[in-house]
Amino acid sequence: MSASIEITNVTKRYGALTVLSDISLAISAGEFIVFLGPSGCGKSTLLRMIAGLEDVTEGTISVDGVRVDTLPPGKRGVAMVFQSYALYPHMTVAQNMSFGLENIGVAKAEIEKRVRFAADTLEIAHLLDRKPQKLSGGQRQRVAIGRAIVKEPKAFLFDEPLSNLDAALRGRTRLELAQLHGRLGSTMVFVTHDQVEAMTLADRIVIMQDRRIEQIGTPMEVYRRPATRFVAAFVGSPAMNFIPIRDAVMNGDRLSIDTAGLGTVSVPLHLPPGFSPEGAELGIRAEDVSVAAAGAPGIALTAEVIERLGDRTLIYGHLEDGTKMTVEADGRNATRPGDRLTIVLDTSALHLFDKTGAAHHPEGD
Amino acid sequence: MSTENTTYRPESLTANRPLLWIAAFLSILMMAPVAWIVGLSIKSNQDLMLGTETVFQLPYTIANYINILHSSQAFGWFFNSLVVACGQTLGVLVLSSLAGYAFARLEFPWRRTLFVIVLFGLAVPEQAVIIARHQMFNWFGLHNSYIGLILPNLSSAFGVFLMTQFFRAIPKEIDEAALLDNASQFRIFWKIMLPLTLPAQATLGIFTFLYAWNDYWWPLISATRKEMFTLTIGIASSQTNFAQSEGLGFLSAQAVFASLPVLIVYLIFQRHIVTAVSGGAVK
Numbered sequence: 001m002s003a004s005i006e007i008t009n010v011t012k013r014y015g016a017l018t019v020l021s022d023i024s025l026a027i028s029a030g031e032f033i034v035f036l037g038p039s040g041c042g043k044s045t046l047l048r049m050i051a052g053l054e055d056v057t058e059g060t061i062s063v064d065g066v067r068v069d070t071l072p073p074g075k076r077g078v079a080m081v082f083q084s085y086a087l088y089p090h091m092t093v094a095q096n097m098s099f100g101l102e103n104i105g106v107a108k109a110e111i112e113k114r115v116r117f118a119a120d121t122l123e124i125a126h127l128l129d130r131k132p133q134k135l136s137g138g139q140r141q142r143v144a145i146g147r148a149i150v151k152e153p154k155a156f157l158f159d160e161p162l163s164n165l166d167a168a169l170r171g172r173t174r175l176e177l178a179q180l181h182g183r184l185g186s187t188m189v190f191v192t193h194d195q196v197e198a199m200t201l202a203d204r205i206v207i208m209q210d211r212r213i214e215q216i217g218t219p220m221e222v223y224r225r226p227a228t229r230f231v232a233a234f235v236g237s238p239a240m241n242f243i244p245i246r247d248a249v250m251n252g253d254r255l256s257i258d259t260a261g262l263g264t265v266s267v268p269l270h271l272p273p274g275f276s277p278e279g280a281e282l283g284i285r286a287e288d289v290s291v292a293a294a295g296a297p298g299i300a301l302t303a304e305v306i307e308r309l310g311d312r313t314l315i316y317g318h319l320e321d322g323t324k325m326t327v328e329a330d331g332r333n334a335t336r337p338g339d340r341l342t343i344v345l346d347t348s349a350l351h352l353f354d355k356t357g358a359a360h361h362p363e364g365d
Numbered sequence: 366m367s368t369e370n371t372t373y374r375p376e377s378l379t380a381n382r383p384l385l386w387i388a389a390f391l392s393i394l395m396m397a398p399v400a401w402i403v404g405l406s407i408k409s410n411q412d413l414m415l416g417t418e419t420v421f422q423l424p425y426t427i428a429n430y431i432n433i434l435h436s437s438q439a440f441g442w443f444f445n446s447l448v449v450a451c452g453q454t455l456g457v458l459v460l461s462s463l464a465g466y467a468f469a470r471l472e473f474p475w476r477r478t479l480f481v482i483v484l485f486g487l488a489v490p491e492q493a494v495i496i497a498r499h500q501m502f503n504w505f506g507l508h509n510s511y512i513g514l515i516l517p518n519l520s521s522a523f524g525v526f527l528m529t530q531f532f533r534a535i536p537k538e539i540d541e542a543a544l545l546d547n548a549s550q551f552r553i554f555w556k557i558m559l560p561l562t563l564p565a566q567a568t569l570g571i572f573t574f575l576y577a578w579n580d581y582w583w584p585l586i587s588a589t590r591k592e593m594f595t596l597t598i599g600i601a602s603s604q605t606n607f608a609q610s611e612g613l614g615f616l617s618a619q620a621v622f623a624s625l626p627v628l629i630v631y632l633i634f635q636r637h638i639v640t641a642v643s644g645g646a647v648k
Binding site: 051052053072074075080083084086088090099100103151 | 538541542547
C-alpha cells in the first residue's frame with residue numbers, strides 16, 4: 001500500500017521562533033523522497049509533523065487525500081523509523097513488532113503472519129525471541145524497519161536511520177533500503193544530512209535550509225542544475241568552487257565574464273535581466289576543472305593540500321589572486337603541495353550566481 | 366589493548382591492605398551488637414540475670430523462641446508490621462510512579478511549580494508536622510487503624526523525585542514510537558514506561574519497606590492499643606524495666622525475630638541496595 005502526501009503552506013512556530021515557513025510539497029504515491037539539509041534546517045521537524053509528533057502551526061497535511069494534521073500519530077497510517085531506533089528495551093523482537101498491531105486489535109494469527117513476513121524480508125527471523133540489547137546496531141535497525149513494515153503503512157518515515165551505523169554497514173543498509181522500496185513500492189520519506197544517502201536513494205530530493213525549501217528535484221537535477229548557491233555548495237563533494245566576478249557583458253551570444261582569479265571567461269549564457277555583477281559569483285565543480293599539460297595555455301594554480309582517494313586525486317590550491325580552487329585529477333596524478341600547475345575550465349559547466357544566490361545555468365546543460 | 370591490561374589483578378587488593386584492615390575492623394564493629402543480641406536470645410533468662418557475660422558459656426537454649434510462638438503477642442505485631450510495610454510500599458510505588466510519570470511526561474498547568482512544591486517536602490522534617498498530623502488523624506478517628514499507620518507516609522517526596530528523574534531519563538522517542546503504534550496514554554505508561562522503571566521501583570520499594578518496617582516515631586503516636594502495635598513499638602513495650610534485668614533473653618529473641626524480614630529483604634535485593642546506595646555507580 002502506498003499513498004500520496006500533500007503538504008500545503010505549512011508553518012511551524014515555537015512561540016516567537018519560526019522553524020518552518022510556508023512549506024508546500026506534493027509527494028506522489030510510491031515515491032522515495034529525501035529531505036536533505038544541514039542540522040537545524042527544519043527537515044526533521046517537517047518529518048515529525050507528517051508523523052504527528054509535532055503540531056502544525058499553520059497549513060495542512062494530507063495523506064492519500066485525507067487531511068491528517070488534526071489526527072493523533074497512531075491514526076495517520078504512517079510508520080516511522082527513528083534515528084535511535086526507539087525499540088522497546090523490555091520486549092523481544094517479536095513483541096516489538098507486534099505491539100502496534102495489538103493496539104489496533106489485529107487478530108493473533110494475522111499478527112504472526114505479518115511478523116513472520118517482515119522477519120523473513122529483513123532476514124531477522126532467527127532474532128525474534130531476543131531483546132534489543134542482545135542485538136547489534138544493524139540488527140536493531142532492521143527490527144525498527146520491521147516494526148514499520150508489519151503495520152503495512154501508507155507511508156514510511158525515516159529520521160536519519162543510518163547515522164548510527166558504521167560506514168560499511170551504512171553502505172550496505174542503504175542498498176537494502178533501495179531494494180526494500182523496490183519490493184514494497186511504498187511511499188518513503190527519508191531525512192538525512194548525508195548527501196550520498198540522498199543522491200543514491202531518492203527519486204526526488206528536497207533540499208532545505210533556514211526554515212524553507214531551497215530546491216526540489218531529482219538527484220541529477222540538484223547536482224547539475226542547482227537552483228541556488230546554497231544547493232550548489234551543499235550538494236557534491238568536494239564542494240563547488242566559487243569565483244567572485246568583477247563584470248559581465250554580452251559578447252555575441254555568449255556572456256563575457258571578467259574575474260580576478262580566472263581573467264575573462266566566455267560562457268554560453270544570456271545576461272539575466274536586471275543582473276548586477278556586484279556580489280555575483282561563478283561556480284564550477286572540481287570535476288569540471290582539469291590539469292593541463294605543462295606549458296599548455298591555461299590558468300595558474302598553486303597546490304596546497306593533496307587528497308589521494310585512489311581512483312582520483314583532489315588538489316586544493318589557490319589562484320594567483322588568492323581565490324581558493326579545488327581540482328579533481330586522475331588517481332595517478334603526482335602533484336605535491338607547493339607545485340604550480342596549469343588548469344583548464346570546462347566553460348560549458350560554469351554556473352552564474354547573482355548576489356541573491358539564484359543560479360543561472362548555461363543552456364543545454 | 367592487550368588482555369593483560371584488562372584482566373583484573375588481585376594484587377590491587379593487597380596494595381590496599383591498610384584499607385582492607387580498616388574495612389574489616391568497621392565490619393566487626395557493626396556486627397558486634399547483632400552478634401550480641403543473637404547470643405543473648407539463645408540464653409535462658411535465668412542465666413542472664415546472673416550477668417550478661419554468661420553469654421559466652423554453655424548451655425544455650427531456643428526456649429525464648431518457643432516462648433514467642435506460645436506466649437508473646439509478637440506474631441500479631443509482626444503481622445501488623447507486615448501489613449503496614451507492604452501497604453506503604455505498594456502505595457508509595459503506585460503514587461510515586463503516577464506522579465513521576467505526570468511530572469516527567471505530561472503537559473499540565475503549574476507543572477514546574479508543583480514539582481518544586483513536592484521537592485520542598487524533602488526539606489520538611491516529620492517532627493515539624495507531627496502534632497498537626499496527630500490532631501487530624503484524631504479528628505477523623507484514624508488512630509489505631511492500619512489506614513492511620515499507612516496513610517501519612519504514602520506521599521513520598523523522595524519517591525516522586527526519584528521516579529520523575531527516572532522517567533525523564535527514558536528517551537522520548539520510546540513514547541513517540543508507542544504513540545505511532547497507536548497506544549493510548551495509559552497503555553504507554555502501563556506497558557512501556559512502567560516496565561522500564563523496574564530498577565527504580567525496586568530501589569524505592571526496598572527503601573520504603575525497610576523504612577516502614579523500622580519506623581518507630583509515628584506508630585508510637587498513632588497505635589496506642591496493644592493489638593495495633595507494630596513490632597518496633599511492641600518490642601519496646603516488652604521491656605520490663607529500665608535496666609532490663611529480667612526477660613533479657615526473651616526480649617533479644619523478639620528483636621532477632623523482628624529483624625528477620627529485613628534480613629530476608631536485604632539478602633534477596635542485596636545487589637539492588639548496593640546499586641541504590643552507590644548512586645548507580647556499581648553495575
